[in-house]
Amino acid sequence: MDRRRPGGDxxxxxxxxLLHVRARPAAVTAALTGRTDPVATAxxxxxxxxxxxxxxxxxxxxxxxxLLTTAPDAAARLATVPAPWSARWARWEPGAAIGTxxxxxxxxxxxxxxxxxxxxxxxxxxxxxxxxxxxxxxxLTVTAGGTLVLLDTWGGTELLAPVHPAPGLExxxxxxxxxxxxxxxxxxxxxxxTALAEDAPALGDAVGAVHWYGAGEVHSASxxxxxxxxxxxxxxxxxxxxxxxxxxxxxxxxLWGPGExxxxxxxxxxxxxxxxxxxxxxxxxxLLAAAWADGLVRIRRPEHPGGPLDLRLGSPARALDFHxxxxxxxxxxxxxxxxxxxx
Numbered sequence: 141m142d143r144r145r146p147g148g149d150x151x152x153x154x155x156x157x158l159l160h161v162r163a164r165p166a167a168v169t170a171a172l173t174g175r176t177d178p179v180a181t182a183x184x185x186x187x188x189x190x191x192x193x194x195x196x197x198x199x200x201x202x203x204x205x206x207l208l209t210t211a212p213d214a215a216a217r218l219a220t221v222p223a224p225w226s227a228r229w230a231r232w233e234p235g236a237a238i239g240t241x242x243x244x245x246x247x248x249x250x251x252x253x254x255x256x257x258x259x260x261x262x263x264x265x266x267x268x269x270x271x272x273x274x275x276x277x278x279x280l281t282v283t284a285g286g287t288l289v290l291l292d293t294w295g296g297t298e299l300l301a302p303v304h305p306a307p308g309l310e311x312x313x314x315x316x317x318x319x320x321x322x323x324x325x326x327x328x329x330x331x332x333x334t335a336l337a338e339d340a341p342a343l344g345d346a347v348g349a350v351h352w353y354g355a356g357e358v359h360s361a362s363x364x365x366x367x368x369x370x371x372x373x374x375x376x377x378x379x380x381x382x383x384x385x386x387x388x389x390x391x392x393x394x395l396w397g398p399g400e401x402x403x404x405x406x407x408x409x410x411x412x413x414x415x416x417x418x419x420x421x422x423x424x425x426x427l428l429a430a431a432w433a434d435g436l437v438r439i440r441r442p443e444h445p446g447g448p449l450d451l452r453l454g455s456p457a458r459a460l461d462f463h464x465x466x467x468x469x470x471x472x473x474x475x476x477x478x479x480x481x482x483x
Contacts, residue, residue: 157207157214158221161199165191179214182206185232185473189435189452197223202452205230205476224449224482228466229263232474239459239470242282246461248470249277253292260463263475269300279371281333281341284308289318289341295327308337317353318343324351324358330371336380342398344368350386352398359398364388370430372460374419385428387414393430395442407442410434416469420462427483429467431457439467439483449483 157179160168169191172180183190186202193199204218205227219226239248246260253274257266269288279291285308288300297318301311309317317340322328330344340353348364350371363386370387384396385407392406393414412432420427429439435456440448459470467478 157203157218158200161190161196161203161218161221165193165199178207178211179203182210186454189454192435193452197221198452201226202454205478206232206454225451225478225480228477228479230474230476231258231263234473237458237470238277238279239461239468239475240281240288241461241463241468242286242288244463246463246468246475247280247282247288248459248475249280249290251276253277253290255280255288255290258475260461260466260468260477263477271298271300278329279331281331281373283314283333283341284335284337284339285310285314287311287314289314289331289333291328291331295329295346297322297328297331309340314340320358321351321353324360325349330368330386332371332373332384334373334375334380334382336375336382339382342371342373342384344371344386348388348390350384350396352382352384354382354398361396361398361402363394363396363402364392365390370414370417372417372419374421376421376426383419383426385417385419385430387417387430389413391432393417393428395428408438408440408448410436412436416457416460418460418462418467427462429460429462431460431469437467437469439480441483446483449480451478 172183185206190199200218200221201223204215207215208230235250237251246258249255255269276293278293281289286302286306290298321343325343325345327346328343329346331341333341342352344350346367349362351360366389368386369389372385374383376383386394391410393408394406396402410432412434415433416431418429425443431437437451438448455472457469461468469476
């Protein structure tokens with residue numbers, strides 16, 4: 141239904157954001173062109189996502205996420221639409237690139253390599269991580285001992301020792317393990333660490349292989365055709381069995397338990413490069429999130445027969461993390477925490 145009035149007047153659309161998300165998205169986009177009020181600005185920022193989303197609930201909560209900081213009344217109005225997800229908090233600022241969690245903090249690097257600390261619960265800025273020579277980063281992760289591992293766009297790694305170390309590989313042993321992983325890999329393109337104290341981070345490389353170091357040995361598996369573009373790691377069960385999720389330029393998402401053969405079929409495949417993956421486990425089992433370069437974020441429970449939850453947030457996600465029941469997403473134009481209500 142096209143609710144525009146003659147001459148481009150929005151009529152009731154101008155007063156109620158619920159009517160925006162219930163009307164035809166293309167018509168709303170045309171009618172809002174040139175307007176500078178918060179709802180029009182938010183609609184424009186969400187861009188093609190609002191056109192692509194087929195349901196009212198998806199459009200309502202994608203738009204609401206963009207309005208949390210600029211128009212709380214409009215955001216509250218949109219929150220009345222039932223949906224399987226909703227934004228907990230958002231920070232819309234350009235430059236966010238990649239991130240990783242460390243305790244209750246989310247460490248996010250911008251495109252120049254400056255690493256900022258945010259509260260994972262609220263999105264508030266906590267401080268900076270001192271980096272001697274900031275440079276463009278490809279990925280970053282935190283080891284069980286609290287060491288921050290930076291991977292730059294040329295495949296080089298840098299270790300930043302924690303202020304308050306926890307049990308884990310000390311920097312010398314970690315550096316030696318990374319050297320052995322680097323020797324096994326082609327140019328490293330992704331990095332991820334489990335919470336296992338004895339493990340070094342896993343590396344993904346430019347030819348599609350993933351390399352994991354444990355018990356003094358390097359284990360490798362070919363997961364993708366072309367570069368590994370995203371990597372996540374998790375320790376399963378009381379024994380701490382490692383599980384890796386790789387995302388590739390080939391658009392596939394694959395799971396691998398080091399020491400075993402990789403799964404024969406990908407968990408997911410789409411016609412766009414994977415930009416981020418995340419793993420978590422809880423009372424309901426394994427949780428896997430993946431993002432692609434075309435802007436889709438998909439969350440699924442691989443062990444359950446139910447369908448996945450698809451989100452379009454307005455720009456591609458470059459990093460994903462699970463924390464405190466929320467999915468944290470570092471987008472091209474901001475940071476977002478998403479509560480998952482149904483899956």
